[in-house]
Amino acid sequence: MGKILLTEVALRDGSHVVGHQFTKEQVRYVVEQASKAGVPYIEVTHGDGLGGSSLQYGLSKEYDIDLVKAAVEVAGDSIISVLLLPGIGTIEDLKEAYQAGARMVRVATHVTEADVSKQHIETAKSMGMETIGFLMMSHSAPPEVVLEQAKLMESYGADAVYVTDSAGAMLLGDVQARISLLKEHLSVDIGFHAHNNLSLAVANSLAAIEAGANRIDGSVCCLGAGAGNTQTEVLVGVLDRMGIDTNIDLYRMLDLADYVRANILPAPQDITSGSFIMGYAGVYSSFLRHAVIASEKFGVDSRDILIELGKRNVVGGQEDTIIETAQQMAEKKVSV
Numbered sequence: 001m002g003k004i005l006l007t008e009v010a011l012r013d014g015s016h017v018v019g020h021q022f023t024k025e026q027v028r029y030v031v032e033q034a035s036k037a038g039v040p041y042i043e044v045t046h047g048d049g050l051g052g053s054s055l056q057y058g059l060s061k062e063y064d065i066d067l068v069k070a071a072v073e074v075a076g077d078s079i080i081s082v083l084l085l086p087g088i089g090t091i092e093d094l095k096e097a098y099q100a101g102a103r104m105v106r107v108a109t110h111v112t113e114a115d116v117s118k119q120h121i122e123t124a125k126s127m128g129m130e131t132i133g134f135l136m137m138s139h140s141a142p143p144e145v146v147l148e149q150a151k152l153m154e155s156y157g158a159d160a161v162y163v164t165d166s167a168g169a170m171l172l173g174d175v176q177a178r179i180s181l182l183k184e185h186l187s188v189d190i191g192f193h194a195h196n197n198l199s200l201a202v203a204n205s206l207a208a209i210e211a212g213a214n215r216i217d218g219s220v221c222c223l224g225a226g227a228g229n230t231q232t233e234v235l236v237g238v239l240d241r242m243g244i245d246t247n248i249d250l251y252r253m254l255d256l257a258d259y260v261r262a263n264i265l266p267a268p269q270d271i272t273s274g275s276f277i278m279g280y281a282g283v284y285s286s287f288l289r290h291a292v293i294a295s296e297k298f299g300v301d302s303r304d305i306l307i308e309l310g311k312r313n314v315v316g317g318q319e320d321t322i323i324e325t326a327q328q329m330a331e332k333k334v335s336v
């Protein structure tokens with residue numbers, strides 16, 4: 001098995017955990033230590049990507065591009081990556097990130113909407129950036145659909161396509177089915193991004209590697225949305241035990257995790273009932289708050305609302321249907 005390329009996402013996915021309040025000093029420290037440990041890619045952006053700082057998604061303490069600049073100053077041999085969701089971030093944001101020194105971009109779309117990434121992937125490629133397609137909520141589409149969408153990203157010029165388990169909802173077989181199909185039909189690298197809501201992030205990452213993924217995301221000390229991502233230092237150690245090469249210094253990553261635990265994490269990153277139910281229901285983390293409000297209004301258990309939303313495949317941006325769903329469930333309860 002070849003080398004596994006790890007992307008450290010704590011400074012982007014973990015931005016959700018700290019309410020997008022990362023400081024330049026924190027970014028510098030984490031990037032410098034991760035770089036010394038040998039992490040090849042480090043992502044630095046607002047949790048919702050470039051341009052995410054807004055009333056809707058949460059205002060950042062520091063401007064994205066300033067954080068990218070701070071990261072680049074201490075990145076050594078590591079490549080600084082940014083996340084871009086077309087519609088939230090713009091081509092202009094991407095150009096600024098490039099000028100600030102970012103050399104990789106992950107262009108993220110909902111799993112069935114890869115077509116909106118065309119212009120962004122093509123522009124990034126034309127600037128010479130390593131360019132990755134990132135298919136969010138990949139659990140919600142069958143493997144054949146994930147493949148069709150991944151092929152679109154490949155055709156736009158992506159160097160790799162990620163299966164992204166945004167809701168932390170996938171079981172091992174779900175990961176295996178999607179990654180192996182992509183591996184069979186694509187000629188670019190395949191990546192996997194997990195969330196630990198069902199306590200399966202490390203196991204799912206191993207399943208992804210076994211099925212052919214060679215790019216895996218991790219967040220040091222599990223600093224990521226919901227119950228966090230695949231815990232980087234744990235994955236590095238487990239892969240080492242399996243004889244799989246990451247070129248990452250385990251002790252340095254463990255030290256960095258201790259630093260993050262003591263200085264950055266606002267609360268222990270365990271699996272709360274809220275994060276568990278996101279994975280169990282297969283919905284975006286941001287739905288939890290809306291479901292609790294709807295539950296109080298209509299007297300329906302918020303867990304049942306979230307499970308119903310998962311069954312209905314409600315996606316980010318359709319938050320208005322949460323109230324409607326709860327109302328229908330309450331009416332049904334009365335009529336039986």
Ligand SMILES: C[C@H](O)CC(=O)C(=O)O
Pocket residue numbers: 013047048049085108136137164165166167193225
């Ligand atoms: C915008 C999301 O936070 C991207 C991501 O990390 C995911 O879908 O998971």
Ligand SMILES: [Mn+2]
Pocket residue numbers: 013166193194195224225
């Ligand atoms: Mn994520």
